[in-house]
Amino acid sequence: xxxxxxxxxxLFLVGSIALNIFFLTNNLYAGYVNKQQLSWSQRAAAxxxxxxxxxxxxxxxxxxxxxxxxxxxxxxxxSCYGGPTCSHFLPDCVANADSGxxxxxxxxxxxxxxxxxxxxxxxxxxxxxFADQSSMSQVLQNHxxxxxxxxxxxxxxxxxxxxxAGSTQLLSAAVFALSLNSSxxxxxxxxxPYYPVYKTQTDFFETAHFExxxxxxxxxxxxxxxxxxxxxxxxxxxxxxxxxKAVLQGSSVNAIYxxxxxxxHFTAIPAPADEDVMIFTISKLTGHAGSRFGWALVKDxxxxxxxxxxxxxxxxxxxxxxxLRALQLLKVVLEGDGREIFHxxxxxxxxxxxxxxQIVSLSKRYTIQDIPPQYCNFFEKVxxxxxxxxxxxxxxxxxxxxxxxxxxxxxxGRLGSLFNASDRYVRLSLLKRDDDFNLLLYRLKELVxxxxxxxxx
Amino acid sequence: xxxxxxxxxxLFLVGSIALNIFFLTNNLYAGYVNKQQLSWSQRAAAxxxxxxxxxxxxxxxxxxxxxxxxxxxxxxxxSCYGGPTCSHFLPDCVANADSGxxxxxxxxxxxxxxxxxxxxxxxxxxxxxFADQSSMSQVLQNHxxxxxxxxxxxxxxxxxxxxxAGSTQLLSAAVFALSLNSSxxxxxxxxxPYYPVYKTQTDFFETAHFExxxxxxxxxxxxxxxxxxxxxxxxxxxxxxxxxKAVLQGSSVNAIYxxxxxxxHFTAIPAPADEDVMIFTISKLTGHAGSRFGWALVKDxxxxxxxxxxxxxxxxxxxxxxxLRALQLLKVVLEGDGREIFHxxxxxxxxxxxxxxQIVSLSKRYTIQDIPPQYCNFFEKVxxxxxxxxxxxxxxxxxxxxxxxxxxxxxxGRLGSLFNASDRYVRLSLLKRDDDFNLLLYRLKELVxxxxxxxxx
Numbered sequence: 001x002x003x004x005x006x007x008x009x010x011l012f013l014v015g016s017i018a019l020n021i022f023f024l025t026n027n028l029y030a031g032y033v034n035k036q037q038l039s040w041s042q043r044a045a046a047x048x049x050x051x052x053x054x055x056x057x058x059x060x061x062x063x064x065x066x067x068x069x070x071x072x073x074x075x076x077x078x079s080c081y082g083g084p085t086c087s088h089f090l091p092d093c094v095a096n097a098d099s100g101x102x103x104x105x106x107x108x109x110x111x112x113x114x115x116x117x118x119x120x121x122x123x124x125x126x127x128x129x130f131a132d133q134s135s136m137s138q139v140l141q142n143h144x145x146x147x148x149x150x151x152x153x154x155x156x157x158x159x160x161x162x163x164x165a166g167s168t169q170l171l172s173a174a175v176f177a178l179s180l181n182s183s184x185x186x187x188x189x190x191x192x193p194y195y196p197v198y199k200t201q202t203d204f205f206e207t208a209h210f211e212x213x214x215x216x217x218x219x220x221x222x223x224x225x226x227x228x229x230x231x232x233x234x235x236x237x238x239x240x241x242x243x244x245k246a247v248l249q250g251s252s253v254n255a256i257y258x259x260x261x262x263x264x265h266f267t268a269i270p271a272p273a274d275e276d277v278m279i280f281t282i283s284k285l286t287g288h289a290g291s292r293f294g295w296a297l298v299k300d301x302x303x304x305x306x307x308x309x310x311x312x313x314x315x316x317x318x319x320x321x322x323x324l325r326a327l328q329l330l331k332v333v334l335e336g337d338g339r340e341i342f343h344x345x346x347x348x349x350x351x352x353x354x355x356x357x358q359i360v361s362l363s364k365r366y367t368i369q370d371i372p373p374q375y376c377n378f379f380e381k382v383x384x385x386x387x388x389x390x391x392x393x394x395x396x397x398x399x400x401x402x403x404x405x406x407x408x409x410x411x412x413g414r415l416g417s418l419f420n421a422s423d424r425y426v427r428l429s430l431l432k433r434d435d436d437f438n439l440l441l442y443r444l445k446e447l448v449x450x451x452x453x454x455x456x457x
Numbered sequence: 458x459x460x461x462x463x464x465x466x467x468l469f470l471v472g473s474i475a476l477n478i479f480f481l482t483n484n485l486y487a488g489y490v491n492k493q494q495l496s497w498s499q500r501a502a503a504x505x506x507x508x509x510x511x512x513x514x515x516x517x518x519x520x521x522x523x524x525x526x527x528x529x530x531x532x533x534x535x536s537c538y539g540g541p542t543c544s545h546f547l548p549d550c551v552a553n554a555d556s557g558x559x560x561x562x563x564x565x566x567x568x569x570x571x572x573x574x575x576x577x578x579x580x581x582x583x584x585x586x587f588a589d590q591s592s593m594s595q596v597l598q599n600h601x602x603x604x605x606x607x608x609x610x611x612x613x614x615x616x617x618x619x620x621x622a623g624s625t626q627l628l629s630a631a632v633f634a635l636s637l638n639s640s641x642x643x644x645x646x647x648x649x650p651y652y653p654v655y656k657t658q659t660d661f662f663e664t665a666h667f668e669x670x671x672x673x674x675x676x677x678x679x680x681x682x683x684x685x686x687x688x689x690x691x692x693x694x695x696x697x698x699x700x701x702k703a704v705l706q707g708s709s710v711n712a713i714y715x716x717x718x719x720x721x722h723f724t725a726i727p728a729p730a731d732e733d734v735m736i737f738t739i740s741k742l743t744g745h746a747g748s749r750f751g752w753a754l755v756k757d758x759x760x761x762x763x764x765x766x767x768x769x770x771x772x773x774x775x776x777x778x779x780x781l782r783a784l785q786l787l788k789v790v791l792e793g794d795g796r797e798i799f800h801x802x803x804x805x806x807x808x809x810x811x812x813x814x815q816i817v818s819l820s821k822r823y824t825i826q827d828i829p830p831q832y833c834n835f836f837e838k839v840x841x842x843x844x845x846x847x848x849x850x851x852x853x854x855x856x857x858x859x860x861x862x863x864x865x866x867x868x869x870g871r872l873g874s875l876f877n878a879s880d881r882y883v884r885l886s887l888l889k890r891d892d893d894f895n896l897l898l899y900r901l902k903e904l905v906x907x908x909x910x911x912x913x914x
Contacts, residue, residue: 023480116579320747
């Protein structure tokens with residue numbers, strides 16, 4: 001009996017010691033995982049994760065600043081989806097391909113959740129100025145230069161950097177900067193088809209120093225480019241995705257190169273751009289259109305100082321919150337060999353273009369732009385097209401308003417005349433979410449399949 | 458011997474079981490503390506805490522986007538402090554009271570570290586538009602309305618809200634909006650002394666629809682206010698902190714009320730402001746000048762739509778990162794009874810004014826503005842002054858350039874002539890950090906104590 005008691009006792013002791021060893025290693029591991037015990041940041045981090053953990057069936061997102069119902073965030077559904085968890089597809093919903101909202105990049109950021117998250121302390125960057133009293137983050141500038149170095153899409157050496165709230169703001173800043181010191185009125189032009197904002201923005205802000213004149217091609221043909229001329233050159237162009245150079249030449253002609261789409265995502269990079277004024281936007285690099293962040297590379301010091309003056313008087317520099325976010329995003333872009341986002345984006349856009357091309361190739365009524373294969377400095381090989389937009393043309397004589405034709409097929413595009421082109425053209429965005437693109441593709445298939453004589457799909 | 462062995466054995470077992478109990482309760486507690494195990498947000502939260510944990514001797518801060526040395530963030534030192542941990546005071550350093558940088562509120566946010574922290578996911582708000590396709594957060598709008606309701610400083614009912622990148626951008630947007638549809642040129646005025654940006658900004662952006670004319674008081678005296686007139690009314694005024702009404706009246710006169718400082722921090726609130734165009738900024742409410750966020754309350758729908766058009770063409774709406782940050786800050790402002798920040802700010806500004814007043818009262822050469830006690834709707838009592846700036850006057854006949862006099866005493870202020878006033882005046886900022894204010898106070902004491910005949914301090 002005593003021996004049995006002793007045996008039980010021994011068993012208890014061994015079991016207890018084993019339990020201790022288990023607890024000890026568990027604590028050590030937990031301590032390793034929670035390398036640093038969080039304190040004041042715990043609540044914010046937990047809240048962000050809680051909001052993001054709500055399921056929207058893969059067809060919606062919840063946001064920290066969205067609506068809440070009974071303390072739970074409400075799903076903001078993708079186009080054509082509805083219901084509390086965005087699980088209902090709305091079959092008669094229109095395929096809206098109007099906007100250049102670059103949400104095709106959303107999955108990239110969801111895949112990089114950990115590295116792209118950012119925790120902002122309540123006291124972070126309250127001041128009007130950085131340590132050097134400027135309104136531009138030096139660290140962010142360095143990251144931008146590195147991104148250009150890796151993508152090989154722009155010469156940055158010997159250029160000044162200016163930040164703006166999107167390329168939108170920098171377009172205006174550049175027009176002001178190039179016309180301020182001029183004795184004569186600067187006439188602002190762009191070669192059709194061109195991005196509508198060049199005209200609407202320049203008209204709205206028209207001063208005694210500049211005015212929007214119209215089509216650069218018309219000006220070229222009329223040989224009337226004397227006096228100060230400012231030409232917007234979009235390369236690759238919006239809407240047709242073709243690489244461009246300035247149409248006008250001369251000592252009194254200044255070009256503003258809008259390189260929003262000059263990334264491997266959307267075009268071959270034959271050589272790094274090396275113009276006097278080059279504008280880029282994070283909207284079309286990382287997809288963060290809502291952040292309102294862009295930058296200009298400027299060669300001339302006077303133009304640079306004028307653009308800084310514009311930014312100072314317009315809004316005292318770009319938000320520090322925006323600059324911090326941009327920095328975090330570019331850190332992720334530069335991770336590893338810094339090439340991942342370009343591969344992700346290019347493959348997605350290329351596949352979308354190929355899908356659309358295939359459908360349209362079966363049509364007798366519609367054509368799309370032809371973008372020839374070209375050598376790319378980034379991929380170091382000849383590559384095919386992957387433009388941001390389809391520039392669709394209605395070829396049938398009676399289809400003078402192509403947007404109306406598509407509207408009949410439950411597709412919304414952007415009218416050609418908005419780009420100073422014919423209404424036979426419609427711009428269709430390839431930039432949006434998979435849900436948007438898939439519906440667009442489906443509707444186009446339907447449209448083409450209804451053509452008499454076209455091969456059935 | 459056997460009994461002793463048995464005793465040891467028992468001791469081991471009891472000890473082991475005690476250890477079991479310890480580990481068990483420890484794990485349960487750790488599980489309670491880490492209510493939710495973090496995953497993808499852990500890195501960002503840990504990084505933010507690590508950066509913030511670096512000591513800068515209470516005279517500097519480290520930032521996520523600051524410089525790093527050997528993997529450690531570098532302290533950005535407050536004015537007049539230096540060294541790797543900002544522990545060296547630089548005794549001959551100038552007291553710089555030029556800028557209205559509202560860093561006096563920094564300690565408030567450090568005290569509210571947990572509630573004011575914000576974790577932004579990489580995929581957060583990438584789109585150009587919110588769910589309603591607008592560029593203005595509905596949730597943020599609601600919070601702004603609540604803040605006005607608690608501070609009782611503005612009637613919001615029946616008004617439209619417009620967001621801008623700081624009040625700076627909204628000043629310009631309002632001028633455009635009020636002059637766009639006018640048949641005649643709108644002349645823009647402000648009553649001296651006035652905030653310099655009204656002139657510099659309006660001159661820079663001058664269109665065919667408006668031009669800066671000058672002093673509203675001159676226009677009043679010359680009875681020349683026919684035709685479209687736009688008057689900037691700053692209340693309380695910058696630089697002198699006095700409450701103001703429009704100087705000009707008439708059906709063709711439109712006033713833009715710049716209420717940047719119309720908070721209990723800086724002035725009595727005799728009644729909620731109820732003007733047709735009222736502009737506020739988060740810079741002077743929470744102190745987040747770097748965020749570039751402001752809002753306008755607008756009565757007239759056409760003016761409102763014009764301001765929206767301005768925001769659309771200028772930059773496609775305010776950054777979503779900025780709006781998210783502003784929302785988090787206003788959530789903290791509204792915590793509890795929503796009155797804490799007003800008490801914090803008022804007491805700090807009041808104490809600073811009393812300190813300055815006391816010094817200057819001993820001087821025969823310098824005077825400051827007189828702000829009479831006034832009933833305040835927020836504090837529900839008569840209260841004294843707590844303005845953002847000292848509007849110092851050099852009274853001695855030979856001191857025609859007051860800024861130069863102060864410069865001789867190692868103080869930098871802002872020249873009176875910049876405000877369209879005499880150079881006998883200097884504006885001294887009371888808005889900066891304790892380090893800045895303490896040095897300003899010290900230098901002023903020195904200056905006044907050197908006056909012949911003045912009481913020694």
